[in-house]
Amino acid sequence: MAEIKSTGTVVVEFSVAELAVVRRALYLVDSFGTTDDERPARELLADLDEVS
Template sequence: MAKIKGTGTVDVELTVREIDLIRRALRLVEPYGDVDDWDRARDLLADLEAV
């Protein structure tokens, strides 16, 4: 497991299938995840939908 030591901007190349998988996982955060993660998941999903 990775240990995050700081934050910043990261460029990552993903295939369309990988992005679709991430989108599906993010949609599961609200029904099954912690309430504290809902807003962040929604924001990230909105960013991915714009791509």
């Protein structure tokens, strides 16, 4: 797993198909991942819902 050294804003472009795969992976983390990964997955899903 990656270690976060600092925080900031990152701009990443996804195709619609790539975004669908990322969302599916985040839903799996939220549903079946470890407790430590659930909150970040939910937060990223919320961010993705805002911009799409």
